[in-house]
Amino acid sequence: MAAVIDSADRLPLLTRFMNNRNLMGLFFMLPAAAILLVFLTYPLGLGVWLGMTDVKVGRPGVFVGMENFTWLWEDSVFRLSIFNTFLYTVVASVIKFALGLWLAIILNNNIPIKAFIRAIVLLPFIVPTVLSALAFWWIYDSQDSVISWTLIELGFIDQTIDFLGEPNNARGAVIAANIWRGIPFVAITLLAGLQTIPQSLYEAAIIDGATEWQRFRRITLPLLTPIIAVVMTFSVLFTFTDFQLIWVMTRGGPINATHLMATLSYQRGIVGGALGEGAAIAVAMIPFLLAAILFSYFGLQNRKWQRGGRDD
Amino acid sequence: MRRYTRRQTLKTLGGAAAAAMVPTSLLTAARAFAEESPWKPEDGASIRLLRWKRFVASEEEATLALLDAFSKATGVKIRVDSEGFEDLRPKAAVAASIGSGPDIIWTIHADPHLYPDAMLDLTDVADHLGGKYGGWYPIAETYSIRKGQWIALPFCFSGNFLNYRVSQVEKAGFSKFPENTDDFLALMTELNKAGTPGGFALGNASGDGNCWAHWVLWSHGGKMVDDNDNLVLNSPETVAGLEYVAKLGKTFIPGVASWLDGHNNKAFLQGACSVTNNGISIYAAAVREGMKEISEDMDHAYWPTGPAGEPTEFHVQFPMTVYNHTKYPNACKALLAWLMEAEQYNAFMQGSVGYLSHSLKAFDDHPVWTEDPKRAVFKDTVPRSRTFAHSGSLGYAAASAFADFIVVNMVAEAALGTKTPEEAAADAHKRAERYYKI
Numbered sequence: 001m002a003a004v005i006d007s008a009d010r011l012p013l014l015t016r017f018m019n020n021r022n023l024m025g026l027f028f029m030l031p032a033a034a035i036l037l038v039f040l041t042y043p044l045g046l047g048v049w050l051g052m053t054d055v056k057v058g059r060p061g062v063f064v065g066m067e068n069f070t071w072l073w074e075d076s077v078f079r080l081s082i083f084n085t086f087l088y089t090v091v092a093s094v095i096k097f098a099l100g101l102w103l104a105i106i107l108n109n110n111i112p113i114k115a116f117i118r119a120i121v122l123l124p125f126i127v128p129t130v131l132s133a134l135a136f137w138w139i140y141d142s143q144d145s146v147i148s149w150t151l152i153e154l155g156f157i158d159q160t161i162d163f164l165g166e167p168n169n170a171r172g173a174v175i176a177a178n179i180w181r182g183i184p185f186v187a188i189t190l191l192a193g194l195q196t197i198p199q200s201l202y203e204a205a206i207i208d209g210a211t212e213w214q215r216f217r218r219i220t221l222p223l224l225t226p227i228i229a230v231v232m233t234f235s236v237l238f239t240f241t242d243f244q245l246i247w248v249m250t251r252g253g254p255i256n257a258t259h260l261m262a263t264l265s266y267q268r269g270i271v272g273g274a275l276g277e278g279a280a281i282a283v284a285m286i287p288f289l290l291a292a293i294l295f296s297y298f299g300l301q302n303r304k305w306q307r308g309g310r311d312d
Numbered sequence: 313m314r315r316y317t318r319r320q321t322l323k324t325l326g327g328a329a330a331a332a333m334v335p336t337s338l339l340t341a342a343r344a345f346a347e348e349s350p351w352k353p354e355d356g357a358s359i360r361l362l363r364w365k366r367f368v369a370s371e372e373e374a375t376l377a378l379l380d381a382f383s384k385a386t387g388v389k390i391r392v393d394s395e396g397f398e399d400l401r402p403k404a405a406v407a408a409s410i411g412s413g414p415d416i417i418w419t420i421h422a423d424p425h426l427y428p429d430a431m432l433d434l435t436d437v438a439d440h441l442g443g444k445y446g447g448w449y450p451i452a453e454t455y456s457i458r459k460g461q462w463i464a465l466p467f468c469f470s471g472n473f474l475n476y477r478v479s480q481v482e483k484a485g486f487s488k489f490p491e492n493t494d495d496f497l498a499l500m501t502e503l504n505k506a507g508t509p510g511g512f513a514l515g516n517a518s519g520d521g522n523c524w525a526h527w528v529l530w531s532h533g534g535k536m537v538d539d540n541d542n543l544v545l546n547s548p549e550t551v552a553g554l555e556y557v558a559k560l561g562k563t564f565i566p567g568v569a570s571w572l573d574g575h576n577n578k579a580f581l582q583g584a585c586s587v588t589n590n591g592i593s594i595y596a597a598a599v600r601e602g603m604k605e606i607s608e609d610m611d612h613a614y615w616p617t618g619p620a621g622e623p624t625e626f627h628v629q630f631p632m633t634v635y636n637h638t639k640y641p642n643a644c645k646a647l648l649a650w651l652m653e654a655e656q657y658n659a660f661m662q663g664s665v666g667y668l669s670h671s672l673k674a675f676d677d678h679p680v681w682t683e684d685p686k687r688a689v690f691k692d693t694v695p696r697s698r699t700f701a702h703s704g705s706l707g708y709a710a711a712s713a714f715a716d717f718i719v720v721n722m723v724a725e726a727a728l729g730t731k732t733p734e735e736a737a738a739d740a741h742k743r744a745e746r747y748y749k750i
Contacts (some may be wrong), residue, residue, distance in 0.1 A: 025713065056708055058405025058427050070748055076739065077716075078556040125730065142567020143584050163517075165569030253515035255724050266518075270402055273426065302629030 005279045052278035057273040068280035077256050078281065081264045085288075087171060088260060096235055097228075099179070100186025103222075107187065108194040118188070125184035133248035136177040140164050140249065164250055167257035174258050177245050180240065187230055193222070193227030195288045233296040240289060261285050314401045338377065340383030341655050349650070349666065350440065353643035358389035361405065363418035364630070367395045367470075367593065367667050375662025380658045388643045407635060421714075422455055422699060422706035424464040424633045431463035432634040432641055432662055437649050438462040444462070445654070448674035449694040455629050455706070464631035465648050468660075471627050471693030472523040472718050474613040477606075478736035480508045480586040489613035493556060496616040502561040503586050510587025511564040511579065513571035514724035515716045520573050524589045525723040526626040526700065528560075529553050531618025534737075534743060536713065537704035552619070554621075554726035560728030569728055579678030581606055589615075592666040592690055611690045614696065623721040627697040629666070669693035697715035709747040718743050 017023055037283055051068055055061030072078045124132060139146055140163035148160035163173045197220065205215050243262040246252060252259030252267065259267075260283055269278015346353075361379070366372035376392065383390045397420055406425035407413030424431050438456065442448045448456075452466035476489060484502035486495075503509055514519045529535065536548030537543055565585055567575075579585035580594050581603065588594075597620065598607035615625050632651075634644045650656060652672065661670060661680050666687040670678065671694050681691035701710030713719075722740035725731040731739065 023349050056405075057402050058407075060367065060409070060431075074468075075743070077743065140570075141578075142570050143579050143582065158611070160566065162569065165571075170570065200413050250570065251516035251572055253572075253724075254513075255721050255728070255730065261428040267715060268712070271398060271518075272712045273401075273405065274712050309462075 019146065025148055029040065039311075046274060047279050048283050050276055052280075053276045053282040054274075055276045057270065057275050066277070068277050069284065072277070072284065077259065078264065080256055081252075081259045081261050081281075084171065084258060085262075085285075088175055088178065088235060088242070089295075090241050092175050092182065093232065093236050095123060095179050095231060096182040096186050100183050100231075101190055103183060103187040104190035104194055118191070120224055121187060122184045124181050125188075129244040130248055132181055133245045134175065136173075136245070136250050140173050161232060165254050167254060170250060170254055170258050174249060176240060177190075180243060181245070182235060185238075186235055188226065189231045193224050193231075197223045205290075209228075229296045231261045233293055235291045236296075237289060240292065242287065251265050325642055328635055337656075338381040339384055339660075342650065344383040345455050345650050345653065346386045346646075349437070349646050351642045351646035351649060352639045353386050353388045353646050357387075357640035357643035358391070359416060359638075359640060360414040361390060361392045361416045361418065362400065362414040363392065363394050364400050364420060365396050367591075368596065368663075369665040370665060370718060371660065371667065372663075374659050374692050378651060378659060382650055385663040386643070386646065387642070388647070390647070404633070407484065407637075410677060411635075411637040412737065413635070413637075415635060415640065417633050417635070418467065418630060419633055420628060420630055422454075422629070422631075422701065422711065424631060425458060425706040426708060426711060428458050428463050430636050432638065432644065434462040434465050434634060434645065434648070435460075437645050438465060440649060441465075441652050441672060443489070443674065445652075449671055449673060451694055451699065452629075452671035452698050454699055464633045465652070467625045467632045467648075468664070468670040469574075469667050469671060469693045469697060470591055470667060471690040472520065472546055472589055472591050472625075473640050473689050473693075474587060474615060475580060475590050475610060476510070476587045476613060477508070477583075477609055479609050480506070480613050484507075489611070490616050493616045493618040495565075497556065497560055500560055500587065504563040506646055508586040509563060511568040511571070511576065511585050512589055512727075513573065513576055514561075514564075514569045514720075514727055515572045515575075516720060517571060517573045517575075518715075518717075519591075520576060520589055521571075521717070522626075522700065522714065523626050525720045526698075526702075527589075527615045527624055528557055528618075529721060530624030530626075530698065531616070531620055531632040532556060533618075533620045535702055536710070537701070537717070537748060539703050541704040541709065541748060543741065544745055546737045550737045551618075551733045553723070554736055555617075557723050557726040558729060558733060561729070569724065572618055580610075583720070592687060594666070595686060597664060611686050612691070614689055623696040624698065625696045626700060627669070627693045627700075629697075656713070666690045710750075713744050713747040716743070716747070 011019075048189060052063060052065055052239065053061040054064050080138060093286070103121065107114070107121065111117065138144070142162055142165055145160060145163060147163075148157070151157045152160070164170045201219050202215055203222075205219060212216070241262050242260060243266065246258055246260055246263045247266070250258045252263045261284065265278045265281035265285075268274050272278075333640075372394075375726060378388050382388065393414070400417070400419060401423060403413070403426060404417045404419050404423060407417065413432065413686050432492065434456075438448070447602070448466065452469075456462050456464045456466045456551035474489065480503060481489060481499065484499055484506055486499050486502075490496040490499050500510055512524045515521065529550060530553075532553030534545070534547055534553045536545050555731060556701065565579065573725045576585060576588040576590060577594050577597065580588055580590070581598060592612070594612060595612070597603075614623065615692050617623060631638075632648055633640065634648070638644055654674070655671075656677065657670070658678060661668070661675065661678050664680070666680060666684075669692075670676075676691060678691075681687055701705060704710060718740050722736045725736040725739075726733050
């Protein structure tokens with residue numbers, strides 16, 4: 001035995017390295033790791049670091065510890081933006097999910113010109129956000145809103161609706177725009193999930209006399225949960241970090257009633273030049289985003305294989 | 313060096329107009345300037361100029377023609393890029409911080425004061441031009457001079473005045489536009505009663521919103537900071553101003569709370585809004601589109617004077633800045649000096665059709681202000697303007713407070729009645745403390 005080990009030790013270093021599966025594995029992962037490090041870890045780390053400095057655009061700053069965060073916590077506009085962001089995310093995500101699921105189920109049935117309709121459904125998602133935001137900007141216009149005009153012509157109201165001028169109207173209006181834009185993503189992805197559910201399960205259930213609701217509740221929903229978890233994680237992340245819709249339609253107004261953390265971060269960090277504070281606002285979004293991810297990870301992915309274990 | 317009086321400047325204008333149309337004579341002028349100029353461009357010089365996206369095509373055409381002529385006459389290569397302000401300003405700041413990038417940036421507000429050390433000293437150019445063209449208006453000097461040095465050239469300002477419908481104001485019982493805040497409130501009240509209300513942007517409108525909000529704050533003697541940058545926003549004067557706003561706000565057309573910079577243009581052009589504040593763009597659009605019922609029935613007016621007893625207006629400045637890192641400082645200086653010499657600046661003003669106003673006194677007599685009497689008020693943009701940092705210094709605190717819409721939000725709260733004037737002033741003061749750290 002000793003002789004064998006000796007000879008192995010005497011193999012050239014490169015050969016031994018090539019023969020070691022673990023080392024080779026690490027070696028092959030290096031490019032991916034480098035990309036993650038350069039394009040993900042570094043910017044994230046830099047963001048966190050900037051959030052703890054008073055750096056301005058074009059001027060280096062000094063480390064100020066948690067000062068930005070203490071300031072922000074006392075700032076009424078920042079607090080309002082947290083509230084707005086939560087309201088925006090929760091309401092929009094729930095409705096997007098409900099309507100998206102509904103749409104997916106409808107599209108999953110045999111309907112005429114199915115492929116065409118599925119393509120049409122994707123349109124809001126395909127149109128660049130800025131364009132759809134501009135369209136909504138017109139729909140919600142304070143003087144020429146098509147909605148107000150129609151309602152006035154029909155005699156339901158006698159004055160234009162102040163969609164973006166009254167705080168709660170404005171919140172509702174931007175949420176509606178976000179829902180319109182977000183539904184296709186949810187619907188099409190859930191549709192893909194629906195199509196993976198074996199038809200035989202439904203047939204067996206029908207033979208057992210299950211109602212439509214029971215089939216949905218006991219077959220569709222459980223088998224769809226993994227997809228739902230992924231879709232909703234992404235949907236929540238997109239909604240939470242939304243920027244373009246708000247920036248084009250309201251700039252965070254009226255009186256900051258629709259300022260999200262992302263828009264406030266931009267307003268202060270880039271437009272206002274307070275890069276450190278802008279970064280701090282962006283960093284303050286991270287805990288909420290992590291919480292959302294963990295919730296979907298532990299709350300919705302309830303099967304062991306989804307968490308890396310084996311199904312029993 | 314010839315010295316120009318205002319009269320003489322006026323006399324050269326005919327030639328200048330011809331020069332703008334005939335590139336060969338422009339070229340001759342450029343060659344003559346290159347001979348005379350105290351700044352000799354370096355051999356093989358090339359300049360990168362970054363500017364804001366134009367407001368009006370004719371201005372950009374005029375400017376590009378001038379740059380082209382300079383390039384041909386001196387052999388200096390010039391590359392021009394343009395960006396929207398939201399991209400331009402961070403780029404300018406980054407160029408300053410890393411010491412590379414465009415040689416000249418035509419930027420906005422008092423941005424050079426955020427990175428003064430990166431700016432080339434332009435005192436000689438400013439003195440040369442000031443001496444030749446009747447001097448600079450004081451506000452242009454305030455914007456440009458830091459510690460005795462000119463860190464920027466106050467190239468032009470964009471005027472923001474009251475736009476009104478003549479017939480509707482007359483119908484409300486005013487033969488001419490009110491000159492003080494009390495009469496102005498009376499006018500707005502009458503207009504609203506007559507079913508032809510006016511309105512001012514209350515959303516986060518960086519141009520129109522800031523212009524009108526700062527006017528109303530200053531008109532009653534309120535201001536953000538005193539001469540030594542001590543925060544004095546929460547004052548009886550500010551509250552008085554906001555009480556005035558609360559009354560004024562009741563006369564506004566519905567929907568102003570959501571108005572951004574473009575909304576009032578649209579409402580006015582549709583005939584839905586009788587009075588608002590804007591640059592000359594509403595009028596220019598009405599003329600361009602042949603909307604005679606608007607263009608012939610509208611005019612511009614100075615902002616009314618309030619208890620402060622003097623004009624308290626805010627107009628946006630667009631300075632030319634040269635960076636220390638340029639390899640061709642003399643070429644840059646020669647170019648800027650050339651652009652502001654009468655022949656060229658006249659062509660630039662002609663192309664700007666009133667959007668942009670001059671900062672050198674000699675150009676008061678430019679025909680752009682007289683050929684159409686409705687442009688007349690824009691002539692006085694610069695002498696009537698204050699800096700947004702009034703009456704403190706132009707630095708980070710002022711720039712950040714301005715970008716965060718503190719004054720705009722405060723005025724909007726008072727106008728919409730979501731807060732009392734006292735609360736609005738106190739809350740805005742608290743927000744401003746973040747920037748003017750105590």
